[in-house]
Amino acid sequence: MMYIKDPMEIERKSFEIIESEWKQNPKSYEEAQIMKRIIHTTGDFEYGDLLRMGEDGIEKGLAALKPGFKIYSDTKMIQSGINKANLKVLQGKMYNATHDEDVAIQAKKEGRTRSMVGIEKAVKNEDIQIFVIGNAPTALFHLLDLLEERKQSPALIIGVPVGFVGAEESKEALMNSPHPYLAVKGRKGGSPVAAAMVNALMKIKVQEAAHGGE
């Protein structure tokens, strides 16, 4: 069968199609990059309308991508979806505790989700600049509670839990919080959306560095 086989050409053409069809008017180059990458990942233009970014979400997120930065994700699926080449260039690390054995045991004992216990472990023991919650509303709710208790604020929270129980409410709570954020309104979201947002930020940062902007 005949089809385009070159990955660079596939990506270039995809972004061209998105730009030719979308009806959104992003307010900045950065917002456009994030929006396009989510639409590219999901095949779903509705994300253009659902994307929300706090006043300083993009700015704070980009500033945090300094050598040695650490990103916490609530799923391994997000880690799988991260652009490893750009992560390496920027000298950052991904971290996830949801599947740690001690976390699984504690979660079962307490009747809570592993996502909740995992994020608790990360907040208490690690220096995390960006939290990325792509799956579990419980992780996002609990993160907001923990940060309030501890009077902490990370550089950025990316909150895009998906689903029918608590997802929408957890994102509303994030948007009403004092923290810099990127989010998606409503029920939609998920790990690929979360990974797309991180990848878009990293790509902007790598391009800035290449053009001597940093």
Place this chain on the structure above:
Amino acid sequence: MMYIKDPMEIERKSFEIIESEWKQNPKSYEEAQIMKRIIHTTGDFEYGDLLRMGEDGIEKGLAALKPGFKIYSDTKMIQSGINKANLKVLQGKMYNATHDEDVAIQAKKEGRTRSMVGIEKAVKNEDIQIFVIGNAPTALFHLLDLLEERKQSPALIIGVPVGFVGAEESKEALMNSPHPYLAVKGRKGGSPVAAAMVNALMKIKVQEAAHGGE
């Protein structure tokens, strides 16, 4: 903040909400399970209308989940999303070659996607019952070509590549092929959708076994 923390309760309530809101009329218990799990994973009811299953896709797929079965996925993200407990109960294995070093080297040399070269390696060297393509149209196109060349047919192909260049066309090619399939029409799809389909099939199989249905 107040929210539901028990994972079993979250899942039960999610499926209850989906059933109370959906407008689709699945033709069988199995189709309903697959449809609900995709909607649960994506927060997107449109998947109910986009789901396509060949005449014998579900039947052949379920029959293939015998001890020792092997599933090939084109992304690690799919592997991350698979229900490990049920995979273990059913004594199956996931396999992916997209990120193998030899695959990366060959892909770069030949200007093809790693997904294409990876699936070629799998078809030639492994005994795979179910192929799951959640990301790369090139992998699905190439799989169909390879199977035709080799006059082979797997038990099931799950084809849900996402995106703007070739995704829709690759799924049309699958639906017009002689192979048993599960697919999603149009541009939407992706690794979580693919994982949801595999998870739904595995859950049905585990339930059948528990009720002595085998």
